[in-house]
Each structure stands twice: as C-alpha cells, then as structure tokens.
Amino acid sequence: MSGSTNKKIVGVLGATGSVGQRFILLLSNHPDFDLKVLGASPRSAGKKYIDAANWKQTDLLPSNAADIVVVECKPEHFADCDVVFSGLDADYAGSIEQDFINNGLNIVSNAKNHRRLPDVPLVVPIVNPDHLDILKNRKATQGKKKGFIVCISNCSTAGLVAPLKPLVEKFGPLDILTTTTLQAISGAGFSPGVPGIDILDNIVPYIGGEEDKIEWETKKILCPLNANKNEFDLLTNDELKVSAQCNRVPVSDGHTECVALRFKDRKNVPSVEQVKNCLKEYVCDAYKLGCHSAPKQTIHVLEQNDRPQPRLDRNRDNGYGVSVGRVREDPVLDFKMVILSHNTIIGAAGSGVLIAEILKAKGLI
Ligand SMILES: NC(=O)C1=CN([C@@H]2O[C@H](COP(=O)(O)OP(=O)(O)OC[C@H]3O[C@@H](n4cnc5c(N)ncnc54)[C@H](OP(=O)(O)O)[C@@H]3O)[C@@H](O)[C@H]2O)C=CC1
Ligand SMILES: N[C@@H](CC(=O)OP(=O)(O)O)C(=O)O
Structure with missing residues (x-):
C-alpha cells in the first residue's frame, strides 16, 4: 500500500470517460495521492492511456497518466490501491464495484448504483462529511476483509x-x-x-x-x-x-x-x-x-x-x-x-478527490 512518502496509492475505474478524465486532471501532482492504475472497458485495456482516451479537457493530458497502460476493471490489477475512484458507466458499475468491495478495496464512486443502500454514505464533501463516520463503526465490526464504498451524489x-x-x-x-x-x-x-x-x-x-x-x-x-x-x-x-x-x-x-x-x-x-x-x-x-x-x-x-x-x-x-x-x-x-x-468538479470527480482527502484526514484510509 502507501509508500514511504505517506502518499496514498490510487486508481481510477472508467478513466477514459468524462468523469475519469477529470479525475486524472485533479490527481496529477496531488500532495496526498499517487495515481498508479487506470481501468476502462476491454476496448481500451492494453493501450497506453494517451491512445485509449479521446481527451476532451481544455487542460493538457498530464504526463504522469499519458503512458500508463490501461487495464480491465478487475480487482487484482488494483490490489495495491488504498482507494479506487470510479467514473464507470452505470450499466457496469454495480457489479464491478461490488467485486472490488468483496476483494477488500475501498471505492469512492460517481455512479448511481449503490447510492440508495441504507448503510452507504452518499456524500457531498462540502456538505455532509460527517456521514463518513458510519465507516468507523463498520471498520470496527468487519475489520479489513471487506472494503467500503462511498457514493458521490448526483x-x-x-x-x-x-x-x-x-x-x-x-x-x-x-x-x-x-x-x-x-x-x-x-x-x-x-x-x-x-x-x-x-x-x-x-x-x-x-x-x-x-x-x-x-x-x-x-x-x-x-x-x-x-x-x-x-x-x-x-x-x-x-x-x-x-x-x-x-x-x-x-x-x-x-x-x-x-x-x-x-x-x-x-x-x-x-x-x-x-x-x-x-x-x-x-x-x-x-x-x-x-x-x-x-x-x-x-x-x-x-x-x-x-x-x-x-x-x-x-x-x-x-x-x-x-x-x-x-x-x-x-x-x-x-x-x-x-x-x-x-458538474464534473464539485458535482463529480472533484467531490471524489475531496472525499478521499477527508477519509485520509479522518484516518479511514
Ligand atoms: N458527467 C458528469 O457530470 C457526471 C457523471 N456521473 C456518473 O459517473 C459515471 C461516468 O460518467 P461519464 O464519465 O459521464 O461517462 P462516460 O460515458 O464518459 O465514461 C464511461 C466510462 O466507463 C467505461 N466503461 C464502459 N463500459 C465498460 C465496461 N464494460 N467495463 C469497464 N468499463 C467500462 C468507459 O471506458 P471506454 O472508454 O473504454 O469505453 C469510460 O471510461 C456514470 O455512472 C455517470 O452517471 C456522476 C455525476 C456527474
Ligand atoms: N445526469 C447527470 C450526470 C449523471 O450522470 O448523474 P448521475 O451520477 O446521478 O447518474 C447529468 O446529466 O448532468
């Protein structure tokens, strides 16, 4: 997991999409996070990110992401991550994210699939970060075997x-x-x-x-x-x-x-x-x-x-x-x-990054 710099290792699911591209911009040169793994559909897997993504941001593609080879969204590729951000298409996010949680990975997701579960925090980080405290209780009872998911709102x-x-x-x-x-x-x-x-x-x-x-x-x-x-x-x-x-x-x-x-x-x-x-x-x-x-x-x-x-x-x-x-x-x-x-910063990827910063500050990752 995190190396000697105290930075947390992170990955992005759905890295080629609108939200995924925002995650990449916001995670380049981040003081808390080291972006290591990028996942997308089997259509993109195996290609360098620069070739897989149709980059549409007005800021240039950060050099730390350009040469990363995109992988399929399977937990084994993300095993070293302290937290995995998800910008997955909602048609696929439900089962992929559940598989990650079952394999002990922590997810911060933009997708709608898990938002309505009664024990899943649905967080806007400038509004209700106190809802993350539910994870403290969960950590105490279930230990580290299962990961958790935090959902970012619509x-x-x-x-x-x-x-x-x-x-x-x-x-x-x-x-x-x-x-x-x-x-x-x-x-x-x-x-x-x-x-x-x-x-x-x-x-x-x-x-x-x-x-x-x-x-x-x-x-x-x-x-x-x-x-x-x-x-x-x-x-x-x-x-x-x-x-x-x-x-x-x-x-x-x-x-x-x-x-x-x-x-x-x-x-x-x-x-x-x-x-x-x-x-x-x-x-x-x-x-x-x-x-x-x-x-x-x-x-x-x-x-x-x-x-x-x-x-x-x-x-x-x-x-x-x-x-x-x-x-x-x-x-x-x-x-x-x-x-x-x-909508893609405080409404999506930016919220995800700020939630992860709060999780780190609260000692939850
Ligand atoms: N755009 C926004 O402002 C907001 C979006 N959201 C939510 O965030 C999520 C992403 O949205 P957005 O970025 O707009 O969507 P996009 O359509 O732009 O991106 C979808 C991503 O999912 C990947 N993907 C598609 N099919 C599969 C698959 N079978 N297996 C693995 N990965 C797959 C795509 O990879 P590939 O390129 O390889 O196809 C791509 O990286 C959605 O759930 C959306 O509802 C939430 C809040 C705001
Ligand atoms: N539906 C929103 C974006 C989005 O995908 O929302 P949600 O994450 O709730 O599915 C929009 O069209 O602007």
Whole structure:
C-alpha cells in the first residue's frame, strides 16, 4: 500500500470517460495521492492511456497518466490501491464495484448504483462529511476483509444542497424546495454523449432519471444517522417536499439551478440579508480539516443581477466553490435564488478527490 512518502496509492475505474478524465486532471501532482492504475472497458485495456482516451479537457493530458497502460476493471490489477475512484458507466458499475468491495478495496464512486443502500454514505464533501463516520463503526465490526464504498451524489444535487446546509443549520429545517435545472452537456458523458444536432440552438426539457435522483438524494444528504449509527434515517416527504424539473442546455460545463424554498418554522423566517450572510459565513468542515482541495470560500454570494453565469463563475475556488446569486424573497415560498456549480468538479470527480482527502484526514484510509 502507501509508500514511504505517506502518499496514498490510487486508481481510477472508467478513466477514459468524462468523469475519469477529470479525475486524472485533479490527481496529477496531488500532495496526498499517487495515481498508479487506470481501468476502462476491454476496448481500451492494453493501450497506453494517451491512445485509449479521446481527451476532451481544455487542460493538457498530464504526463504522469499519458503512458500508463490501461487495464480491465478487475480487482487484482488494483490490489495495491488504498482507494479506487470510479467514473464507470452505470450499466457496469454495480457489479464491478461490488467485486472490488468483496476483494477488500475501498471505492469512492460517481455512479448511481449503490447510492440508495441504507448503510452507504452518499456524500457531498462540502456538505455532509460527517456521514463518513458510519465507516468507523463498520471498520470496527468487519475489520479489513471487506472494503467500503462511498457514493458521490448526483451532480445537480451536489450544487443544490450546498447552500441548504448552512441555512438549515442556522434557521432550522425546510419543508418545501423546488429547483429547475439548466444542465451542461458534459453531464451526459462522452459515449455517446449529447449529439450536436440535439443541443445546438436548443434546450432539451428532459434528462432521464434526474428529477427522481434530485428529489430522493437531497433527503439522504440532509438526513441524520439512525440511533445505532449504522444506517441513515431518510427525511420523509412530510419532513421535506422536493420538486425538480431538469433541462439540458448548450453549456459545456456548469449546472445552473433556479431554486425556491420555504422554512418549516413560520414564526422565525430570516430576512434576505440574514440568508446572504449565513451563506457567506459558511466554512465547510473539509476546509477546517485542512484538506488540500477544500474551498476557502464554500459559497460565493454574488450581488450582480446577471450572475452567476457558467462560463464566468464555474471555476470559483477551482470548481469546488458554489456560486449563489439573485437571492430574493419569493411571493409563494420564502426565498428564491440561482445556484451554479461545476458538474464534473464539485458535482463529480472533484467531490471524489475531496472525499478521499477527508477519509485520509479522518484516518479511514
Ligand atoms: N458527467 C458528469 O457530470 C457526471 C457523471 N456521473 C456518473 O459517473 C459515471 C461516468 O460518467 P461519464 O464519465 O459521464 O461517462 P462516460 O460515458 O464518459 O465514461 C464511461 C466510462 O466507463 C467505461 N466503461 C464502459 N463500459 C465498460 C465496461 N464494460 N467495463 C469497464 N468499463 C467500462 C468507459 O471506458 P471506454 O472508454 O473504454 O469505453 C469510460 O471510461 C456514470 O455512472 C455517470 O452517471 C456522476 C455525476 C456527474
Ligand atoms: N445526469 C447527470 C450526470 C449523471 O450522470 O448523474 P448521475 O451520477 O446521478 O447518474 C447529468 O446529466 O448532468
């Protein structure tokens, strides 16, 4: 496992895809992690990464990855890894990831397959890293024979819950939440991805499964652990009603969401200024833990009427910060606002890397 430098050895499954390529960028020259193994489909296995991947990032392919020979996604190739990041196509992720867990490997996954299991942490690292503590109990009871899996949330859900966390902490629970998303094309992956003919000069008002994911995952991310500290107690529909409408728009990276919300406590509804100040003052636990990638400013409150915008605001705090603009009163619920988050950084691979940094800081890997 980890060598004398105290760096953890890591690998990436689905390394050639949209999320996999982001993992490679974020893991190049990382102070905590040494990227050693890259896995993809049998179509890519046996080729050097530079030949296997159709590199589509605006940053150049890092030299530490270019010459690595891609392997099939089998546990034996990853046996030396302290943690394995997964950006696998969801059609294959379920069984491959389970095989890795059974072979004692620890997975941090972008795929949806294990998110709804009651004892699997579903983590947005700037929101609920405390959910990782469930792994401490598991480690104590099962030892090292089996690995664990931590799931990264759906990308739109990650952006949505970031401002909700400090608001709920300070002003109490919400009871109604609505969001209308404007989602970038990188969210649909590369194979096959969104055809140009569908998205150029157009908006597609449907993303399969996305609305249900946002409505369900929000209730897990904001929920507490049960009394035995071994499963999560999902918020019920009576506790929080969430309604999502999802659209694909011709933007390369960055998901925008138009959100409205209502607080449960009708007697102590905060003012717009109090809401903005609460968001500005929020410091995520990952930053307090000193994690390398944690955003210094978790939530950027923008005052200009025409912000946030994906091209101008998605890279705040290297894509780990979330932008919130147009915070104002809502005539139906309490407040409305526009949220922007980088879907492949804080919405996917970046969350994975930051989760692994937190796992290392907490001594869980
Ligand atoms: N894009 C985003 O913003 C987000 C994506 N996700 C999730 O992350 C995962 C990856 O998404 P994305 O990167 O967009 O998808 P892509 O389609 O771009 O990449 C899929 C990856 O899976 C690999 N793969 C395909 N078939 C197999 C197989 N049979 N065995 C092993 N590997 C295989 C591909 O390898 P090869 O190139 O060899 O075919 C490729 O590396 C998905 O589960 C997605 O839902 C989650 C949040 C956000
Ligand atoms: N569906 C998201 C990306 C994604 O793959 O999400 P999930 O990991 O929940 O399947 C999008 O289209 O932007």
